[in-house]
Amino acid sequence: MLKILPDKVYLKLQYKYTTGKKLNLKEPKTYGEKLQWLKLHDRKSYYTTLVDKYEVREYIKNKIGEKYLVPILGHWDNAENIDFEKLPQKFVLKCNHDSKSVIVCHDKDSLNIKDTINHFKKKLKNNAFYYGREWPYKNIKPLVIAEEMLVDETGNDLKDYKVMCFNGEPKLIQIHKERFNENEEYTIDYYDINWNKTNITANTTCSKEEMDKPEFLEEMLYLSKKLSQDLPQARIDWYYANNQLYFGEITFFDASGYDVFDPSEWNYRLGSWIDLSIIKKENYLSQSINENRG
Structure with missing residues (x-):
């Protein structure tokens, strides 16, 4: 039954159900709100x-x-x-x-x-x-x-490196460990682009240790920037094996925009990195062109 709901109605219901918060689409401020807005526009x-x-x-x-x-x-x-x-x-x-x-x-x-x-x-x-x-x-x-x-240099399953980019600029890096290992705890850590571990959590557990700065960091950031050019925001995923980087995937809606970050200030900080004015301008110009054609 939910499949027949209009996207906007469905997103408001789903956002409330998953986050416990009312979705503000008129003036979105948080990362999650802006991702829902982008889904529509x-x-x-x-x-x-x-x-x-x-x-x-x-x-x-x-x-x-x-x-x-x-x-x-x-x-x-x-x-x-x-x-x-x-x-x-x-x-x-x-x-x-x-x-x-x-x-x-x-x-x-x-x-x-x-x-x-x-x-x-x-x-x-x-x-x-x-x-x-x-x-x-x-x-x-x-x-x-x-x-x-x-596999990594120890023969174990790879870590996932997920670079969160905003308007073509890398801002944060998620490190996913033991994602497919049922015998170990699955953890997600967030580092800034200078490799400082942040205090961010998002419905997940952080690891207790701090990773050494990887030798491939600058290359990964450069490639992520190149792949995210002209995108309002995107997550570019990587693996590292055999002494080189491998591309994983491009994601536009990390956790579908339903993760709630702790401390709560990060919801607004990440949201501030998404500039919706560019999309609004593009949509306005497209609408004007179509109206003139009509």
Whole structure:
């Protein structure tokens, strides 16, 4: 039933339900409020390509170079067609159109193939648009992608480095640890671009230690800036393995804009980094052109 609700009505209800706060779309101030506003008013068609984990590869190749792409082992639009025999002992399976379908296979011999196929049958039927009304996902052609498994220098699962950019400028870096390790606590830390650990939490646990400044920090910030040019805000994700950076994905709506930051001042600080006036001006000009054509 909720699918038939207009986007604006749905977002107001969902925002209240997830954050406990009333959504202010007339004068949005916080990061979460502005992300909901952008869902409704910043709808450039090429955003769909940028969030499609398969189609974006060509964009990344042309923008920063093919060497930053995680090698692909195959892709399928039907889960029954996944060619497990040709896959190596270790690999990663994920969908191109969502964020919670990943299966990390450390040993193919112990993988329950039937369960894996059923898992992706369900995921391929899901449209990620409807939960948060993140419209760029609505018209993606769903695929299952197999990627080479990357590991860090210790042989463990990779950390996720997620660079939060605003108007083409990196501002914060999220570090996700043990995301797919059920035996360890999943933590998220926030660092500024000078590698100072902040006190931000967002419905998650922080790690107790401080990481050493990574040697690839400047390169990661440079590439993130390049990929986020002309975007009001975006999160650019990276992995580091084999002594090099690998691109993860581009996300326009971190946590769909429903995370509430603590301390609360960060909700407003991040919100202040998003300049909606640019989008409003673009929309006004577009509307004026269409009216003149009419």
